[in-house]
Amino acid sequence: MIPAQFDYLAPTTVEEALAALGQHGDDAKILAGGQSLLPVLRMRLNAPEVVIDLGRIESLRGIRDDGDAIVIGAMTQHSVVEHDPLVAEHAALISKAVEHLADHQIRHRGTFGGALAHADPAGDLGAPALALGAQFVIQGPGGSRTVAADDFFVDLFETAIGEDEILTEVRVPKHTGWGACYEKFVRVAHQWPIVAVAATVRVEGGTIAEAKIGLTNMGSTPLRARAVESALVGQPATEDAVRAAAAQAADGTNPPSDLNGEAAYRKHLATVLVRRAVLNASGA
Amino acid sequence: MTRINLTVDGSNVSDDVEPRMLLVQYLREKLGKTGTVIGCDTSNCGACTVHLDGVSVKSCNVLAVQADGHEVTTIEGLAQDGELHQMQKSFRECHGLQCGFCTPGMIMQSVDLLKNNPHPSEEEIRVGLEGNLCRCTGYHNIVKSVQHAAAQGGAQ
Ligand SMILES: Cc1cc2nc3c(=O)[nH]c(=O)nc-3n(C[C@H](O)[C@H](O)[C@H](O)COP(=O)(O)OP(=O)(O)OC[C@H]3O[C@@H](n4cnc5c(N)ncnc54)[C@H](O)[C@@H]3O)c2cc1C
Ligand code: FES
């Protein structure tokens, strides 16, 4: 219940935080909202010697319009993202996914960057970020670099963020006017999904012009349902057409088998949830 | 040890704490505010809910050092001048509790809920209390209590 002893640092700038990371190396752990890290420390699954709290770095918080993208600061809380008008207008898929992430109390503390850096395959933000082609801005001792969503998620709880680096912000290309839906299938309320589907669709005169679909918990990282995406293009936004395309939802996936469901069950779920999500996102 | 200064239920407090001390431990063990309880090991139950700078958080999932410089309100700080908060009165009025273990957290989360949505529907109340578990009531009277408080203008 109580974490092991650690030293606590609360830098007020990214530079200070990076210096502390550089000094303590892999003995140190970054603390964002703490909603995943503190349970891990309490269960003693990890026992860093130093915890570096980003909570006092104001520059990491907030959401801004940057031309063809919106930029979400890594330390922006889920509850802020959930109610942000820029996100709702230009990246509705994120608003829909975050609304069903955990519960109110957790959303008040947990952060956008923290959830993505944590890279839980059952986490709700990876699939929308992947589907929207988000770009991850990562700062290290040598400066800043940008990593595309396709390269960001490496494996189970593993991202492209190096040990001496910090995720500072996420750029999300605008998808203004796109319909969006996050279909999350859970066993109990306010928990991680067994499977979830993030779908965003651009419909022109009843026809699907473009579709982007991300899958949660269908492998060790979030995945794109590319076969469905291409099958949908040019199709009418109708039940039959979407059902046919959605049949390929589990292609190329490698879902886990656990107490919540066998892999085969998850593959079936993916086809059902993709159909529902695409139809809902198309306004059909 | 790390020095922290914060406001708890309207009083300034200052202490040396181990960085690993959880906010809930600090409230209960250092300040004796045992009104805030611990109901689980997994940050699921919500019994430990308090307000940090005016928004609800699970105090078992926050470090005391993270609250340095901030303002905490617990169930013990809701009553003003000896008069119960409307939400407390409504839980009493509508039998919104049985064993009472979940109640401090339920009330703190319900106050947060009405602050953002003074007139929630039944569905909105149930969703708003998603992070708070009750093993006794079956939730019906808890929902009624929140509806009652809303009708009484309990959003303050
Ligand atoms: C009861 C409960 C239910 C939950 N339900 C869900 C759910 O349904 N869906 C869901 O998606 N999540 C859920 N979560 C997790 C929640 O979304 C967390 O907020 C999130 O996973 C982690 O974000 P955080 O800001 O709290 O990060 P932290 O817990 O502080 O950090 C998480 C990890 O990321 C690293 N990290 C954080 N920020 C950075 C950064 N800027 N740069 C580099 N590394 C960084 C940390 O070192 C740590 O390893 C739940 C949590 C709880 C306790
Ligand atoms: S004790 Fe904090 S959520 Fe259960």
Ligand code: FES
């Ligand atoms: S009244 Fe007993 S847990 Fe809610």
